[in-house]
Amino acid sequence: MARKGDVVINIERCKGCEVCLTACPHEVLALSNEVNSKGYHYAMKVNSACTGCANCAIVCPDAVITVYREKAVKKA
């Protein structure tokens, strides 16, 4: 089973360009209904299917995404 991951998005720096949405293989991200202080709809996590692949972070032009991934469990 795929490892679990999580993303933390700096919503104040997000410009809502949606590049991360197309990069995510598990449709974890979507744009918010709310806007940040600059008026951009920011990217947010909408489900828990994240595997921590960091595809979203590597294409983010504004470097707003931090990615976490659980440690691989060693097989006995």
Added chain:
Amino acid sequence: MAENNLVHPDNLVYEKTSVMTDRVLHYCPGCGHGTAHRLLAEVIDELGIQGETIGVAPVGCSVLAYYYFDVDMQEAAHGRAPAVATGIKRVFPEKFVFTYQGDGDLAAIGTAETIHACNRGENILVVFINNGIYGMTGGQMAPTTLPGMKSSTSPRGRDVATMGNPLKITELVAELPGTYFVTRQSVHAPANARKAKRALKKAMEYQKLNKGTCFVEIVSNCPSGWKMTPAQSNKWMEENMFPYYPLGDIKVPENQ
């Protein structure tokens, strides 16, 4: 929620590199410049050469690049970044010197400086962002604008009969004896961004060998100039830019 436990420094797999400053980038939403900046900063971080790197910023959208890289930076006159980088590298031959230029800077006003620096084989890294348009000044036609591509100064599309052909400057410099590594990449999708990062890393490492100019073109988008959403512009780039500017290595060192 159990998954919140994952947000812990031990589980960190990706965060913004410290070689990029915390300043908010001025680029439009979805612009490839931000991604290219970050990948280059990550390469500098991973090679541990932050203190040994000197960058040269161009004129164009990326004129403020010196705000975003936490390394020594020098601003150059429009198009003259390779000439300025030449001077810096000759004074500090042990430093890692790169220029970061757009297509209006590198392939239009700076064509002479680019070609001569590459022909002399200056031991620098040239990062070339090609989005086929003058972004900063309002989307005018650039030498790299595709045939038939609309811009604010070619509203009916670039007519090759009157406006000439797009300049494939990357293929051109690959022909010169002074270049050591010439490649064309893109940063719009995860796989491409990872490849581009590997290319930038290789190019930076080759600088230690003193073998000649490394030239990395990054085909990029310009959502504002092309009048598209970022997602549309990336798709348009795949369908139109890549057939004309095919991705991949153009000149690789012989023993590699």
